[in-house]
Amino acid sequence: xxxxxxxxxxxxxxxxxxxxxxxxxxxxxxxxxxxxxxxxxxxxxxxxxxxxxxxxxxxxxxxxxxxxxxxxxxxxxxxxxxxxxxxxxxxxxxxxxxxxxxxxxxxxxxxxxxxxxxxxxxxxxxxxxxxxxxxxxxxxxxxxxxxxxxxxxxxxxxxxxxxxxxxxxxxxxxxxxxxxxxxxxxxxxxxxxxxxxxxxxxxxxxxxxxxxxxxxxxxxxxxxxxxxxxxxxxxxxxxxxxxxxxxxxxxxxxxxxxxxxxxxxxxxxxxxxxxxxxxxxxxxxxxxxxxxxxxxxxxxxxxxxxxxxxxxxxxxxxxxxxxxxxxxxxxxxxxxxxxxxxxxxxxxxxxxxxxxxxxxxxxxxxxxxxxxxxxxxxxxxxxxxxxxxxxxxxxxxxxxxxxxxxxxxxxxxxxxxxxxxxxxxxxxxxxxxxxxxxxxxxxxxxxxxxxxxxxxxxxxxxxxxxxxxxxxxxxxxxxxxxxxxxxxxxxxxxxxxxxxxxxxxxxxxxxxxxxxxx
Amino acid sequence: xxxxxxxxxxxxxxxxxxxxxxxxxxxxxxxxxxxxxxxxxxxxxxxxxxxxxxxxxxxxxxxxxxxxx
Numbered sequence: 001x002x003x004x005x006x007x008x009x010x011x012x013x014x015x016x017x018x019x020x021x022x023x024x025x026x027x028x029x030x031x032x033x034x035x036x037x038x039x040x041x042x043x044x045x046x047x048x049x050x051x052x053x054x055x056x057x058x059x060x061x062x063x064x065x066x067x068x069x070x071x072x073x074x075x076x077x078x079x080x081x082x083x084x085x086x087x088x089x090x091x092x093x094x095x096x097x098x099x100x101x102x103x104x105x106x107x108x109x110x111x112x113x114x115x116x117x118x119x120x121x122x123x124x125x126x127x128x129x130x131x132x133x134x135x136x137x138x139x140x141x142x143x144x145x146x147x148x149x150x151x152x153x154x155x156x157x158x159x160x161x162x163x164x165x166x167x168x169x170x171x172x173x174x175x176x177x178x179x180x181x182x183x184x185x186x187x188x189x190x191x192x193x194x195x196x197x198x199x200x201x202x203x204x205x206x207x208x209x210x211x212x213x214x215x216x217x218x219x220x221x222x223x224x225x226x227x228x229x230x231x232x233x234x235x236x237x238x239x240x241x242x243x244x245x246x247x248x249x250x251x252x253x254x255x256x257x258x259x260x261x262x263x264x265x266x267x268x269x270x271x272x273x274x275x276x277x278x279x280x281x282x283x284x285x286x287x288x289x290x291x292x293x294x295x296x297x298x299x300x301x302x303x304x305x306x307x308x309x310x311x312x313x314x315x316x317x318x319x320x321x322x323x324x325x326x327x328x329x330x331x332x333x334x335x336x337x338x339x340x341x342x343x344x345x346x347x348x349x350x351x352x353x354x355x356x357x358x359x360x361x362x363x364x365x366x367x368x369x370x371x372x373x374x375x376x377x378x379x380x381x382x383x384x385x386x387x388x389x390x391x392x393x394x395x396x397x398x399x400x401x402x403x404x405x406x407x408x409x410x411x412x413x414x415x416x417x418x419x420x421x422x423x424x425x426x427x428x429x430x431x432x433x434x435x436x437x438x439x440x441x442x443x444x445x446x447x448x449x450x451x452x453x454x455x456x457x458x459x460x461x462x463x464x465x466x467x468x469x470x471x472x473x474x475x476x477x478x479x480x481x482x483x484x485x486x487x488x489x490x491x492x493x494x495x496x497x498x499x500x501x502x503x504x505x506x507x508x509x510x511x512x513x514x515x516x517x518x
Numbered sequence: 519x520x521x522x523x524x525x526x527x528x529x530x531x532x533x534x535x536x537x538x539x540x541x542x543x544x545x546x547x548x549x550x551x552x553x554x555x556x557x558x559x560x561x562x563x564x565x566x567x568x569x570x571x572x573x574x575x576x577x578x579x580x581x582x583x584x585x586x587x
């Protein structure tokens with residue numbers, strides 16, 4: 001690349017990060033609460049106890065508030081693809097088109113049709129049909145997430161596609177490889193399960209507030225019981241899928257894995273730093289070697305986590321930058337050379353086609369296809385190799401805080417469930433206050449998960465194939481700055497509206513049958 | 519058939535009419551959609567390739583040029 005406007009690249013990335021993080025404030029509660037509501041209504045259907053109907057309706061109202069405020073916030077990301085990331089948008093071709101079209105047609109319509117029955121259908125449709133609608137809303141919401149996460153997983157691990165040099169687009173050759181890639185399966189399950197944890201924390205926290213206020217005790221205890229059980233199951237499954245995500249990362253995105261672990265020198269029997277403080281956090285040191293000021297390690301654990309073998313060699317940042325022939329790890333320099341060949345042969349192919357020179361086009365194409373897996377590295381030929389290392393402290397700390405909070409959530413679920421069983425929850429003020437103040441922590445953990453996934457893969461927009469510097473549109477950085485602040489204002493307004501309406505609904509508490517409406 | 523359609527219309531009509539908090543939420547949704555599609559999309563987020571080029575061939579040529587320069 002002759003000239004790179006880093007200000008444009010940075011603002012485009014910042015804007016995308018802002019909108020994605022804000023969008024994700026609304027999504028996980030919808031995903032998890034929809035299932036909690038479905039469980040509650042199932043209990044109403046099976047027992048006929050009107051208290052369960054009242055409980056269902058209260059949480060359904062909060063679900064409705066969150067759904068209404070959050071709906072369409074994700075569309076902004078699509079606007080950004082077309083305006084700020086046009087090279088990328090064109091380059092991904094129908095890989096994104098297919099999953100997003102399915103999302104629009106199948107999941108969104110399913111969700112929006114049955115959501116009307118869910119809110120307007122009480123006493124108007126049969127109990128069975130209403131329950132089915134509630135379940136379909138939950139399934140539809142989660143299916144929407146599936147298609148979005150499949151598209152995201154493809155960016156982390158491009159599979160099932162072929163690049164068409166005539167159109168400059170990646171074309172899907174195997175839909176099932178895209179849908180069932182190991183990264184897609186893990187990403188979807190880990191993400192939605194973490195959303196179930198967030199929703200469980202939300203229900204427990206709000207219910208704890210009712211107990212602290214000595215209001216609606218049977219309602220609060222019943223809600224906590226459902227949420228805690230759901231949260232425990234989701235927590236254990238999140239650990240399993242998180243473990244799978246780490247293994248995928250070690251295999252397909254080793255630089256992200258090494259940065260997340262601050263592993264500079266690769267090693268056998270690599271220990272996992274359970275708790276650690278890095279020495280440097282200055283701007284110039286963010287992408288370079290970091291020493292620990294303090295660390296607590298679990299011996300062999302990182303090798304086991306990455307390759308299910310405590311003796312396995314885990315490559316460090318140094319191996320990935322400079323290469324390690326013993327473990328067949330190519331250096332960035334070698335990859336950049338191959339990438340450069342891929343870029344040059346694509347240009348040669350295009351020129352040969354224009355000149356109708358089929359022989360030259362064929363040989364250029366062969367060269368291009370042989371080097372395409374390293375296409376993106378070509379943009380870094382002759383540049384500082386550290387540009388290919390993600391922000392180490394941010395990924396390192398985000399991962400550890402997320403995991404630490406995950407254990408806190410699991411402990412909270414277990415404690416509230418035990419106290420509930422022993423009928424001591426009302427007296428345990430510390431636990432109730434902890435539950436209440438864990439609500440913001442659940443949101444923090446959820447956002448940190450995205451930071452690990454997305455900051456950790458920088459500078460890649462599509463792993464190894466397209467970096468951010470080649471994906472942006474040639475527009476003015478100032479126009480991206482303006483829309484960044486516009487989004488900031490819009491989203492902050494929506495967030496304030498959400499919190500205000502939620503709080504007023506929570507303060508009102510569960511309604512009686514006669515006043516219960518959305 | 520006419521009866522079914524009428525029932526569906528009535529279902530939605532009554533549902534929307536009897537909303538309480540829902541009216542406030544719909545106001546937020548409508549304001550948000552107007553801002554997104556009629557302001558932000560139209561004035562700030564034109565599709566770069568669609569506005570600068572007429573055909574897909576021109577767009578692909580441009581992207582290849584960008585990727586290989």
